[in-house]
Amino acid sequence: ETGVTQSPTHLIKTRGQQVTLRCSSQSGHNTVSWYQQALGQGPQFIFQYYREEENGRGNFPPRFSGLQFPNYSSELNVNALELDDSALYLCASSLDQYNEQFFGPGTRLTVL
Amino acid sequence: QKEVEQNSGPLSVPEGAIASLNCTYSDRVSQSFFWYRQYSGKSPELIMSIYSNGDKEDGRFTAQLNKASQYVSLLIRDSQPSDSATYLCAATRRDGDYKLSFGAGTTVTVRA
Numbered sequence: 001e002t003g004v005t006q007s008p009t010h011l012i013k014t015r016g017q018q019v020t021l022r023c024s025s026q027s028g029h030n031t032v033s034w035y036q037q038a039l040g041q042g043p044q045f046i047f048q049y050y051r052e053e054e055n056g057r058g059n060f061p062p063r064f065s066g067l068q069f070p071n072y073s074s075e076l077n078v079n080a081l082e083l084d085d086s087a088l089y090l091c092a093s094s095l096d097q098y099n100e101q102f103f104g105p106g107t108r109l110t111v112l
Numbered sequence: 113q114k115e116v117e118q119n120s121g122p123l124s125v126p127e128g129a130i131a132s133l134n135c136t137y138s139d140r141v142s143q144s145f146f147w148y149r150q151y152s153g154k155s156p157e158l159i160m161s162i163y164s165n166g167d168k169e170d171g172r173f174t175a176q177l178n179k180a181s182q183y184v185s186l187l188i189r190d191s192q193p194s195d196s197a198t199y200l201c202a203a204t205r206r207d208g209d210y211k212l213s214f215g216a217g218t219t220v221t222v223r224a
Contacts, residue, residue, distance in 0.1 A: 002157075033211070042116075042200050042214030043156065056211055090155055097210045100146065103155040 002026060004093045004104035012110045013081050021076045021107045023091030031055070031097050032074040034066060035090040037106075043090055049074055050097045078109075086111045115139055118201050118215035126223050131188040133218050135201030138182070142203040142213075145177055145184045150198045150217065160186065191222045 003026035035043035045058035049068035063079040092101035148156035198217040
């Protein structure tokens, strides 16, 4: 157990809808990173938040957005869902932007 | 060219044997390297971190890094059925770009 929690565990949405995924970082960690993992592939970096500021972004469109709260928990929002957004969404927390990243259990999103 | 590439696998080894996993990376600025283990349907679990050239041992796991050859490897000694999983190699730059870049993973099956 890493102490990183994510909710919900599973989610089913239809194309065009919006979704919010949540992550609570490990105690003492101020950095949260989000990844998308499609079946059979390695995780792909979406973005990172460090002390409530976006600290880097991968090759994802603007409909993927996020924020980090003062307690360092974080949200990932995806608008206008597409079928290809179906994936495992992983949140990772770290002591700071330089340190090892520890993953939560993930949220399995299915877009129909 | 992908940033991180792993030997394709799958890799099947008998119980008690050594499993050898390989990973190459294209970005010479990469500084830190990680091996994650991912059981089917679960999230990645950090098992090894390595930052400098040479070997690093932790129990039955040994990570090897050669920055000149841009090569990272993981050896699993005395393989057990519980080691059956997908192993993900990841690299990060730590120079203002803190994302983890993952390979696609190598699936290991340990035969009892």
